[in-house]
Amino acid sequence: MEFPRFTFNPKEGIDNPALVIADDPEPDARPVPRLCQLKHLEGQSFGFNLSVDQSGRPLEIRDVEPWSPAEHSGLRNGDRLLEVNEEYVGSVDFRRVVRKIWWSGVHLFLLVLRKEDYEQSVSEGLDLQKLAEASKGDGWSRPRLCHISRDPDHGLGMTITSMNAGQQSRFHVSTISDGPAERAGVRTGDVLLWINGVSASALTSSALNRLVRKSVDSVTVLVIDGDGEACYVRRKMAILPAVARSSTLPYNAKSMHLVKRQEGYGFLLRQERVTSPQKIAHILREVDEGSAAEDAGMEDGDLLLAVNGEPVETMEHDDVVKTIKGSGDRVSLTAISMEGREFYREMRISPLLFHEEHFLNSIEVQGETSPRNPTRPGKDGDKQGSGSLSFLEPPEPFFSQPSHKTDVFL
CATH class of the missing domain: 2.30.42.10 (PDZ domain)
Known part of the structure; x- marks a missing residue:
């Protein structure tokens, strides 16, 4: 028996009722926050304005200056700020957010959403903090900045091992139970990222040993667990003290x-x-x-x-x-x-x-x-923002919500 031949004519479309083509279901496409990594020179501003309305929300990026650290990082006018240095600020007082940025030093990490994505998320009732956390991936953890005082009997209470002895390499840390390092917040299996202001990736094993021996009384280290490090690598994000947790430093302002x-x-x-x-x-x-x-x-x-x-x-x-x-x-x-x-x-x-x-x-x-x-x-003739920081309107006292629209240039 000979079956009738079916011919597809793209001008007429599919006219065979036996053929049914269904579109694949759309995945749950949620807005994805964007990470911006800023670095400025000493005495230079980051080059953007942070604004809130009379309700204290949202935290809006405005007036991004051309050629500034902000523009170079990918920050754009209208972006809504979710995190500063890996901490969610969506429910934080405006002036606390300003201080966190002011006090971060030369490095600043901002997690932002496009204006349209932010408004869509709010209208759909999405939890913005969970949205920010989800953008980091599984296994995320913050690095720890730990100051370790040398003990007369146990020394620093940790052993640093190179995975590739004799050359620039990754260093892993193991600690003794309840020793100085462990009490300072270091854990066995941590990756050593930074010691006494020097990146561990720039040190050979011998150079690291010399640096530790030179530190007679104490050392300060930046460490992170392996899963946390892998998460930062996936995000192409530098792991610096600016995003760390710390509770053991010997001096406080x-x-x-x-x-x-x-x-x-x-x-x-x-x-x-x-x-x-x-x-x-x-x-x-x-x-x-x-x-x-x-x-x-x-x-x-x-x-x-x-x-x-x-x-x-x-x-x-x-x-x-x-x-x-x-x-x-x-x-x-x-x-x-x-x-x-x-x-x-x-x-x-x-x-x-x-x-x-x-x-x-x-x-x-x-x-x-x-x-x-x-x-x-600012200096005479300077534009606002060329190395200046200012409240554009007189602010209310710290820790109170502004009663009007408030901008701070950063």
Whole structure:
């Protein structure tokens, strides 16, 4: 028996009722956040504006400057900010987000969504925090920055093993139970990424041994577990102290909240030359006994890091003075001892990097301050943003939601 021949004519389509072609079901296509890795030079801005409306949301990226670190990283106008340095900020107070960016140092990692994807996610009721976490993949964990003090009996309490002895290689760590390294947060099986400010990938086994022997009293290491490292590799993301957790560093900055008295604050701010690449520093001197400054914890010789949360180390001295005076009768100063500043300089990280929790605790203990216009003046002729940081409108006190649209250039 001869069957009728079927001929497909693309102009007429398929006219054989026996043929049914169904489209494959569409996968659950959820918006994918984008990771932007920024790095700026000392004294340079990141080159973008962060904005919120009167409700305090969303955190919107605006005014990305051409040729800036922000544009180079792929950050775009209208992007909605989800994470800063691997921490979700979607429900965090605006000024805390600003401080996290200000205090991150020269490296900054932002996770963002396109405006359209953000609005779609909100309209569909998606959990943005889970969306951010899902973008990192299985096995994600943050690196840990651990300061290990040498024990007279057990030394550092860890052994570092090279996977390729005699050449640049990966180093794995094993610890003794309840030894100095383990108590500092290091775990057996961790990958060593960084030691005393030096990338482990740049060291041979012999160079690493020399560095450890040279560190008589302590070492500071950046470590991560193997699954966490693999996750960062998949994301093509650098593993740096800026994204780490830390709780064991020997020096911490302190925030002091001063209320002016009849005799003033009771201290002198001097510009002095110090032994570091910075060369010039703003030093707190002549703290009067019983003054507002002494009661807040200020000590002679402290190095000033920030005024009202804004870093000032690279600012001109006159501009720092103007910022303090412009705060009115209340001001928040963040400072560190000279020994602490030297430690962070040797580690090549900002002394403000892990200060957020200490800042919050001191706010709770001492009460709120109300910086009135924490603006960094630029040099004459500079456009705003060419190395300047400013609130474009007078902000409300820290930790309160703004009652109007607020922008901060970063």
